Amino acid sequence: MNHLYIGSPQNDKVKHWASLLVKKNRDREGQYIIEGVHLIQEAVKSGATVLQMVYDDERGMPAELEDIALTGNLKAEWIRASRAVMGKCTDTDTPPPVFAVLRKPDMLMDKLYGSTSLVIALDGVRDPGNVGTIIRSADAAGADAVVLGQGCVDLYNPKTVRSTMGSLFHLPIIQGDLAEMLPKARAAGAKAIGTSLQADHSCYSYDWRQPTWLLMGSESEGLSPEVRALVSESVIIPMEGGAESLNVAMATTVLLFEALRQRKFV
Known part of the structure; x- marks a missing residue:
């Protein structure tokens, strides 16, 4: 799969992703980051809007996500990244193999005031x-x-x-x-x-x-x-x-x- 590669933590995309670790930037951009295979699978299953999927180039794309990438149904941008980039954009001690950038959903209030809520x-x-x-x-x-x-x-x-x-x-x-x-x-x-x-x-x-x-x-x-x-x-x-x-x-x-x-x- 011919996915864009980003190696430098100084890349503009990387700076944007790293900025999403701060609340005021998440609020301004209406975007946030999720880390790891399980959360990404749940996001995709739910129909969440995934903007970018970024995986560690050294470790390769997680096998659990290969079907999602191959079908092309997910309109996300797929990116291979260096370990340094993965570390800059996530806040865990050990960078995950993959993270995704999502758009915040619009929350509907209809169920809040329901008859059996x-x-x-x-x-x-x-x-x-x-x-x-x-x-x-x-x-x-x-x-x-x-x-x-x-x-x-x-x-x-x-x-x-x-x-x-x-x-x-x-x-x-x-x-x-x-x-x-x-x-x-x-x-x-x-x-x-x-x-x-x-x-x-x-x-x-x-x-x-x-x-x-x-x-x-x-x-x-x-x-x-x-x-x-x-x-x-x-x-x-x-x-x-x-x-x-x-x-x-x-x-x-x-x-x-x-x-x-x-x-x-x-």
């Missing part, structure tokens, strides 16, 4: 690993969408992207202002549910079959005052051992799978 809304959750895990859990539990509110880590931060393990391509993920979105959700009939150690009843007695926005805040500060003021009801996760609390990703996962149990298995 289950939406996870995060407020000030800054850790990429926690946000990625929550997106994976929301995907696994069949949630309709994830909303990243004010103060959350950028969805397209490379660490967040990696930690979603491809789930960011499986459901709508919207970055927005919860103070504006929650009143609309409540007006459409959804309950805004938070968690509290002082809650009157457990997560197992709440009816998760009704339209629900599950609000989760940062572990250190919880929900912001503006968002907490919009909570309809709070629940508690009962715990038997000596742990004071669960981390935000684990707590969200417990609640999501109780919602799945009630919605599908009761």
